[in-house]
Amino acid sequence: MRLYGDPVLRRKAKPLQANDLLTVPGFEPQTVRQVADTMLETMFEAHGVGLAAPQIGLPVRMFVAVEYEDDEEENEGQEKPLKSRVLRDFVMLNPVLKVIDKKKDRSYQEGCLSIPGIYEEGVPRARAVQVSYTDLDGVSRVIEADDFLARVFQHEADHLDGVLFLDRLPAEVTEDYRKELLAIQQKSRTFLNDLAAHERQRKAGL
Numbered sequence: 001m002r003l004y005g006d007p008v009l010r011r012k013a014k015p016l017q018a019n020d021l022l023t024v025p026g027f028e029p030q031t032v033r034q035v036a037d038t039m040l041e042t043m044f045e046a047h048g049v050g051l052a053a054p055q056i057g058l059p060v061r062m063f064v065a066v067e068y069e070d071d072e073e074e075n076e077g078q079e080k081p082l083k084s085r086v087l088r089d090f091v092m093l094n095p096v097l098k099v100i101d102k103k104k105d106r107s108y109q110e111g112c113l114s115i116p117g118i119y120e121e122g123v124p125r126a127r128a129v130q131v132s133y134t135d136l137d138g139v140s141r142v143i144e145a146d147d148f149l150a151r152v153f154q155h156e157a158d159h160l161d162g163v164l165f166l167d168r169l170p171a172e173v174t175e176d177y178r179k180e181l182l183a184i185q186q187k188s189r190t191f192l193n194d195l196a197a198h199e200r201q202r203k204a205g206l
């Protein structure tokens with residue numbers, strides 16, 4: 001998981017096609033479907049509700065998201081495994097969001113797998129959106145979502161433009177978490193150094 005401070009989270013991601021071969025740094029080239037499966041697994045393992053490709057180090061316009069039954073948010077200590085509560089999961093390539101209800105909703109708490117441990121209410125999100133996207137078979141689709149799912153789609157689409165949820169809150173919030181964010185940035189630097197060392201070894205055939 002790429003963490004706050006990683007430059008890949010700040011890049012504008014590039015469009016992709018369903019039949020592209022993608023190379024996640026540190027891995028062999030994979031199909032879009034393989035990458036999507038890995039992203040869904042990673043998301044479930046981390047008890048997330050969405051994950052964008054830049055969060056695994058891949059600057060392409062793709063995200064996965066999930067809608068759970070009963071509680072839409074993660075529910076720690078849940079006896080039933082998270083995956084058995086999945087109502088629908090989504091894999092979206094080149095998603096384009098259109099706001100269909102401009103009314104802003106600030107009620108849900110928002111967090112991000114790339115900014116672990118930080119959750120904040122008050123991120124203003126449109127109450128309903130329409131998303132046009134391409135699915136894994138290369139078929140164009142359109143879906144409408146409201147409330148929590150609309151928020152998830154907006155959060156993930158932001159990732160494709162290098163925007164994080166903290167950017168949408170007053171600067172004081174980022175300031176309040178200065179210590180925590182510095183610690184996450186430090187972890188991110190360590191990870192990137194390890195990854196670079198690993199890549200050098202791989203290229204040298206060690």
Ligand SMILES: [Zn+2]
Pocket residue numbers: 111112113114155159
């Ligand atoms: Zn996020």
